[in-house]
Amino acid sequence: MSATTAHPPTAESTERVRSMLTAAHPGRKRVDRTMTVLVWGAFALAMVPLISLLWTVTSNGIGRISMDFLTLSMRNIFGGDPTGGIYHAIMGTLIITGLATLISVPIGVLTAIYLVEYGRGALARSVTFFVDVMTGIPSIVAGLFAVALFTLILGPAARFGLIGAVALSVLMIPVVVRSCEEMLKLVPNELREAAYALGVPKWLTIVKVVLRTSVAGLTTGVLLAIARVIGETAPLLVAVGVTDSINTNPFEGRMMTLPVFAYRQYSQGLATCPGGESATCIPDIALQNAWGAALVLIVLVLLLNIIGRLVNRWFSPKLR
Amino acid sequence: MAQRIDVKDLNIYYGDFLAVQDITMTIEPKSVTALIGPSGCGKSTFLRTLNRMHEVIPNARVEGTVEMEGVDLYGSDVDPVAVRRNVGMVFQRPNPFPTMSIRDNVLAGVKLNNKRISKADADDMVESSLHGANLWNEVKDRLEKPGSGLSGGQQQRLCIARAIAVKPQVLLMDEPCSALDPISTIAIEDLIGELKSEYTIVIVTHNMQQAARVSDRTAFFNIAGTGKPGKLIEMDETSTIFSSPSEKSTEDYVSGRFG
Numbered sequence: 001m002s003a004t005t006a007h008p009p010t011a012e013s014t015e016r017v018r019s020m021l022t023a024a025h026p027g028r029k030r031v032d033r034t035m036t037v038l039v040w041g042a043f044a045l046a047m048v049p050l051i052s053l054l055w056t057v058t059s060n061g062i063g064r065i066s067m068d069f070l071t072l073s074m075r076n077i078f079g080g081d082p083t084g085g086i087y088h089a090i091m092g093t094l095i096i097t098g099l100a101t102l103i104s105v106p107i108g109v110l111t112a113i114y115l116v117e118y119g120r121g122a123l124a125r126s127v128t129f130f131v132d133v134m135t136g137i138p139s140i141v142a143g144l145f146a147v148a149l150f151t152l153i154l155g156p157a158a159r160f161g162l163i164g165a166v167a168l169s170v171l172m173i174p175v176v177v178r179s180c181e182e183m184l185k186l187v188p189n190e191l192r193e194a195a196y197a198l199g200v201p202k203w204l205t206i207v208k209v210v211l212r213t214s215v216a217g218l219t220t221g222v223l224l225a226i227a228r229v230i231g232e233t234a235p236l237l238v239a240v241g242v243t244d245s246i247n248t249n250p251f252e253g254r255m256m257t258l259p260v261f262a263y264r265q266y267s268q269g270l271a272t273c274p275g276g277e278s279a280t281c282i283p284d285i286a287l288q289n290a291w292g293a294a295l296v297l298i299v300l301v302l303l304l305n306i307i308g309r310l311v312n313r314w315f316s317p318k319l320r
Numbered sequence: 321m322a323q324r325i326d327v328k329d330l331n332i333y334y335g336d337f338l339a340v341q342d343i344t345m346t347i348e349p350k351s352v353t354a355l356i357g358p359s360g361c362g363k364s365t366f367l368r369t370l371n372r373m374h375e376v377i378p379n380a381r382v383e384g385t386v387e388m389e390g391v392d393l394y395g396s397d398v399d400p401v402a403v404r405r406n407v408g409m410v411f412q413r414p415n416p417f418p419t420m421s422i423r424d425n426v427l428a429g430v431k432l433n434n435k436r437i438s439k440a441d442a443d444d445m446v447e448s449s450l451h452g453a454n455l456w457n458e459v460k461d462r463l464e465k466p467g468s469g470l471s472g473g474q475q476q477r478l479c480i481a482r483a484i485a486v487k488p489q490v491l492l493m494d495e496p497c498s499a500l501d502p503i504s505t506i507a508i509e510d511l512i513g514e515l516k517s518e519y520t521i522v523i524v525t526h527n528m529q530q531a532a533r534v535s536d537r538t539a540f541f542n543i544a545g546t547g548k549p550g551k552l553i554e555m556d557e558t559s560t561i562f563s564s565p566s567e568k569s570t571e572d573y574v575s576g577r578f579g
C-alpha cells in the first residue's frame with residue numbers, strides 16, 4: 001500500500017456513504033423495539049408464577065425445617081404432635097427415584113443410540129412413534145400399569161418400592177429417549193467419520209466419541225427426566241402405598257415419598273388440640289409438614305441441577 | 321510397505337444417484353497420485369471408496385472392485401474396519417476431536433481402539449507425528465490443551481498428524497491444504513514427498529501447481545453436467561498431463577481455460 005491515496009474521499013462521497021450506512025429502516029427499528037418489549041414482557045410474565053411459587057413454598061416451609069424434621073420419621077406421631085419428621089419420605093423419594101433412574105437411563109440411552117446410530121426404516125419409525133405415545137401417558141395410568149404388572153406376577157396386594165420405580169420408569173423413559181436423541185444428533189458426523197477413518201469400529205466410536213462428546217447434554221437430559229418424575233404423586237400412591245415408618249428396602253413393604261407425604265399431610269387438615277395450642281400440640285402442624293416436605297423436594301431438585309451443572313462443566317468440550 | 325491399488329469398473333452410487341461412473345485406474349505404490357477436476361465431479365466420493373468410508377453414508381454403495389495387491393477391498397470376507405486401519409484419510413474440513421487434548425488427538429488411533437501403549441512410545445509417536453505435520457513447534461508447550469482451540473490450519477495439520485500417527489499403508493488426502501497458508505502448505509507438500517518413500521498417497525487438490533509439484537501421476541475427472549455422473553477422463557504421468565494431455569478437456573482444465 002502506498003501512503004498517498006489516488007482518490008481521496010470527497011465531501012460528497014463521504015456524505016453518500018454515511019447516509020447509506022447509517023440510515024436504518026424506520027420500520028425495522030420500530031419492530032425491533034416492539035419485539036424487545038414483547039420478549040421482556042413474556043419473560044417477566046413467566047417469572048411471576050415461578051418467583052411467587054418459590055417464595056410461597058420457602059416462606060411457608062422454612063419454619064418447619066429443623067434437624068429433627070429431617071432426621072425423624074412419623075412413626076407413632078398422632079394429631080398435632082410436632083415432633084415427627086420426613087426422613088422416611090426423603091429416603092423413599094431418593095430410593096424410588098434412584099431406582100427408576102437406574103432402570104430408565106440404560107433403556108433410554110440405548111434406545112436413543114439405536115435411533116440415532118442404527119435405526120433405519122420401519123422399526124426405527126415405530127419406536128419413535130411409541131416413544132411419542134408414551135410421552136403422553138397420564139401418570140396415574142403408569143401407576144396402574146405397574147400395579148397390574150406386579151399383580152400378574154406376585155398376586156394382588158403387593159406394594160413395594162420397586163413397583164413405584166417401574167411406574168416412574170414408564171414416565172421417565174420417553175423423556176430420556178427424546179432428550180438424549182436430540183443430544184446425540186448434535187454430535188457432528190465428521191467426528192464419527194474421523195474415528196472410522198482411523199480404523200475404530202462403530203461401537204467404540206459410539207462409546208468413545210459420540211457418547212463422550214455429548215455426555216454433558218445427556219446428563220442434562222437425564223436430570224430433566226428425573227425432575228419430571230421426582231414430584232409424581234398419583235402413581236406412587238397406588239403402587240407403593242403409604243407408611244409412617246422408615247423403610248429403605250425397595251423390594252419389600254410400603255414406602256413413603258415426599259410428594260405423597262405432602263399430599264397426605266395436607267389432606268389431614270387441622271388437628272384438634274383439647275388443651276388449646278401448646279408445645280406438644282399444634283393444630284396446623286400437618287399443613288406445616290406439607291409445606292416443609294414441599295420445600296425439601298424443591299431443594300432436592302435444585303441440588304440435582306447443581307450437580308448437573310458441575311458434570312456439564314467438567315465434561316463439555318473446552319476451547320482453551 | 322506401500323501397496324498398489326487397482327480399481328476396476330467402479331460405479332459409485334448415493335441411493336439411486338450414480339455419482340461416479342466406470343472408473344478403472346491403477347494407483348502405483350510409493351508414489352503420489354493426484355486427483356483433479358471441477359467441483360462436484362466426484363473426487364471426494366471416489367477417494368472415500370478407497371478406504372470404504374463411502375458406505376457409512378446411508379444407502380451409499382459401489383459396484384466393481386478395488387484391489388489392494390490383488391485383494392478386493394469389497395470382498396465378502398474383508399473387514400471394513402481393517403481396511404480403514406491400513407488406509408488412512410485426511411478430510412477436506414479439519415475435524416479434531418473436541419473433547420481431546422492435542423496430544424490425545426494425535427494418539428486417537430491408538431486410544432480409541434483401546435490399545436495399550438507405553439508412555440515413552442506415546443511421547444515418541446506424538447512428537448514424530450507432529451514434526452511430520454509441521455505442527456510441533458507451535459504446540460509443543462500446549463500439548464494438554466484442547467485441539468479445538470487451534471486455528472483452522474493448525475487443526476488441519478493436527479488431523480494430518482493424527483492420520484500418519486497410525487502409520488497407514490496408504491494415505492488419502494482430500495484437499496488437505498485448502499485451509500492452509502503457503503508456509504504450512506509447503507510443509508505438507510514436503511511431508512508428502514517424504515511419506516511417499518514408504519506409503520502410497522492419493523491427494524485431491526484444486527491447486528494445479530500443487531498437483532504438478534507433489535504428484536507423480538495425475539488423474540483428471542470431469543462431469544458432463546449437473547445430475548450426470550463424474551468420469552475419469554484421463555490419467556497419466558503428471559508431466560504429461562500438464563504438458564501434452566491426450567484429451568482436449570484436460571488441456572482446457574489444466575491451462576485454466578475451462579468453461
Ligand SMILES: Nc1ncnc2c1ncn2[C@@H]1O[C@H](COP(=O)(O)OP(=O)(O)OP(=O)(O)O)[C@@H](O)[C@H]1O
Binds near residue numbers: 339359363364365
Ligand atoms: N452424501 C451425499 N449424498 C448424496 N449425494 C452426494 C453426497 N455427497 C456428494 N454427493 C454428490 O456426489 C457428487 C460428487 O460429489 P463430491 O463431493 O465427490 O465432489 P468433489 O469432486 O469432491 O467436489 P469438490 O471439489 O467441491 O470437493 C456431487 O454431485 C454431489 O452432489
Ligand SMILES: [Mg+2]
Binds near residue numbers: 364
Ligand atoms: Mg471434495
